Amino acid sequence: MAVEPPTPGTARPGGRTARVRAAVLRAAEDALVEHGFAGLDLGDLAQRAEVGRTTVYRRWGSTTALVADLLTDMAEQSLPRARTGSLAGDLRANAQLVRRTLADPRQGALFRAVLAAANGAPGTADPGTTEALRRFYRRRVEEWAPCVTEAVERGELPPDTDEFEVIRAVSAPLYYRMLTTGEPLDEAAADRAAAAAEAAARAGAYRRP
Amino acid sequence: MAVEPPTPGTARPGGRTARVRAAVLRAAEDALVEHGFAGLDLGDLAQRAEVGRTTVYRRWGSTTALVADLLTDMAEQSLPRARTGSLAGDLRANAQLVRRTLADPRQGALFRAVLAAANGAPGTADPGTTEALRRFYRRRVEEWAPCVTEAVERGELPPDTDEFEVIRAVSAPLYYRMLTTGEPLDEAAADRAAAAAEAAARAGAYRRP
Numbered sequence: 001m002a003v004e005p006p007t008p009g010t011a012r013p014g015g016r017t018a019r020v021r022a023a024v025l026r027a028a029e030d031a032l033v034e035h036g037f038a039g040l041d042l043g044d045l046a047q048r049a050e051v052g053r054t055t056v057y058r059r060w061g062s063t064t065a066l067v068a069d070l071l072t073d074m075a076e077q078s079l080p081r082a083r084t085g086s087l088a089g090d091l092r093a094n095a096q097l098v099r100r101t102l103a104d105p106r107q108g109a110l111f112r113a114v115l116a117a118a119n120g121a122p123g124t125a126d127p128g129t130t131e132a133l134r135r136f137y138r139r140r141v142e143e144w145a146p147c148v149t150e151a152v153e154r155g156e157l158p159p160d161t162d163e164f165e166v167i168r169a170v171s172a173p174l175y176y177r178m179l180t181t182g183e184p185l186d187e188a189a190a191d192r193a194a195a196a197a198e199a200a201a202r203a204g205a206y207r208r209p
Numbered sequence: 210m211a212v213e214p215p216t217p218g219t220a221r222p223g224g225r226t227a228r229v230r231a232a233v234l235r236a237a238e239d240a241l242v243e244h245g246f247a248g249l250d251l252g253d254l255a256q257r258a259e260v261g262r263t264t265v266y267r268r269w270g271s272t273t274a275l276v277a278d279l280l281t282d283m284a285e286q287s288l289p290r291a292r293t294g295s296l297a298g299d300l301r302a303n304a305q306l307v308r309r310t311l312a313d314p315r316q317g318a319l320f321r322a323v324l325a326a327a328n329g330a331p332g333t334a335d336p337g338t339t340e341a342l343r344r345f346y347r348r349r350v351e352e353w354a355p356c357v358t359e360a361v362e363r364g365e366l367p368p369d370t371d372e373f374e375v376i377r378a379v380s381a382p383l384y385y386r387m388l389t390t391g392e393p394l395d396e397a398a399a400d401r402a403a404a405a406a407e408a409a410a411r412a413g414a415y416r417r418p
Contacts, residue, residue: 036333038247116325116333119388124245124325130391137389169405172385173378179328180346180377180384182339192414196378199412200405209397 023049024056025070033109037067037117037126064128067114071136081144087156087201090147091170091194098171099190102178112178141167148201158204165206169197232258233265234279242318246276246326246335273337276323280345290353296365296410299356300379300403307380308399311387321387350376357410367413374415378406 027048031040040063046056060066082093102108118130141164148163157166173193177183200206236257240249249272255265269275291302311317327339350373357372366375382402386392409415 036329038333112328112334115388116329119321120245120325124247125321134389134391165401168385168389169382172381175388176377176381176384179324179388180343182343188418192374196405196409196414199414200408203408203412205401205405205408 020049020051020055020059021069021073024051024060024066025073028066028070029106029110032067032070032113033106036113037063037129038124040067042066062128064126064132067117067126067129068132068135071114071132075136075139078140078143081147083147087147087151087154088194088198090144090151091166091198092191094144094147094167095170095174095190095194095197096187098174099185099187102174103185108178115179151201157201158207160208161201161204162206162208166197166201169200169206170194229258229260229264229268230278230282233260233269233275234282237275237279238315238319241276241279241322242315245322246272246338247333249276251275271337273335273341276326276335276338277341277344280323280341284345284348287349287352290356292356296356296360296363297403297407299353299360300375300407301400303353303356303376304379304383304399304403305396307383308394308396311383312394317387324388360410366410367416369416370410370413371415371417375406375410378409378415379403 024045027045028040030048031045042056042060042063043053045066046053049056056066060069079097082090084090084093102111114129114133117126118133119125144167145163148157148161148166151157152159152161152163170193173196174185174190177189178185183189233254236254237249239257240254251265251269251272252262254275255262258265265275269278288306291299293299293302311320323338323342326335327342328334353376354372357366357370357375360366361368361370361372379402382405383394383399386398387394392398
């Protein structure tokens with residue numbers, strides 16, 4: 001079913017504008033998972049999403065803008081940080097969330113496609129996608145950083161601990177494992193990533209200079 | 210100057226076969242840095258390298274095989290592990306080597322291009338390149354792992370420490386920083402990666418289950 005362009009003033013949460021956006025973003029995910037960023041085409045996405053081409057071109061204008069919007073949506077849909085009461089519990093929850101996302105066939109393929117689009121060779125990497133991807137990770141790191149600052153307040157970590165570096169340290173080994181080894185992203189790998197980040201943080205490895 | 214296909218029996222280190230290989234691999238690096246894996250073409254590479262097309266097709270047969278050979282060459286050309294006498298010194302040397310490689314405009318672009326080719330969407334990722342890339346990292350991790358086993362022998366680390374995980378833990382935050390943030394890969398980031406891996410290893414975070 002084709003959806004007409006929204007009439008000005010009709011946009012509301014859950015309304016036609018939101019439905020169109022959801023349909024086009026899901027179509028963009030499908031296309032990224034199947035063919036990567038280079039295979040994206042706004043006309044194809046409009047057809048996949050059963051949305052008018054004019055709507056898609058007017059709303060997003062370019063595949064870069066569409067992927068940026070997809071990353072905004074992914075950040076908005078991502079789960080809020082844990083509040084387990086301990087640094088160990090919070091970091092483990094973070095690691096398991098990252099692990100589940102990357103190990104999920106669809107989500108994992110989506111992240112690999114966007115990472116490839118943002119980090120390929122100069123002639124192929126897309127600068128707008130690079131910026132949108134960095135924004136996505138900044139938002140996710142900021143969401144989880146209070147787990148670390150609260151641990152500092154509880155006296156679990158040195159007072160000058162860089163909370164962003166601790167959160168990044170939880171994700172880093174899981175991404176590295178995915179990108180450079182064929183080894184599974186299992187729960188043990190996630191628990192180890194969390195435990196290592198916690199131990200290094202306690203030892204002062206992430207203190208600000 | 211075009212180089213003729215090698216006559217059987219004439220191949221020797223530093224001879225024509227080695228010169229042809231070096232010229233074609235350098236041409237492949239140039240092409241990867243400029244256009245990524247998708248832009249590779251054996252005929253173009255033969256022309257760039259001033260080598261006969263027949264030689265290139267006969268020797269490598271596919272761009273996948275050529276990139277696999279390039280990764281083999283990169284592993285062979287990589288520096289041997291450090292022997293500073295301390296775990297802290299060895300891991301710092303490893304981190305600074307990884308940092309210099311990724312921060313180098315040409316080497317860094319080359320790694321990003323190959324990582325993208327090996328990890329893109331299912332329709333775009335190249336399985337042969339994925340396997341070659343994993344082999345490359347396995348070789349590099351194996352090269353540096355004795356720094357950890359020697360530290361275990363010196364009593365610096367728990368006896369059941371997984372030496373491969375410790376070496377991977379040094380690289381992981383540098384790759385993650387490169388792929389997900391716009392922050393520079395500076396010496397401080399490398400030293401922090403080494404110090405964090407060491408602290409986590411000392412605390413037992415990489416003990417085998």
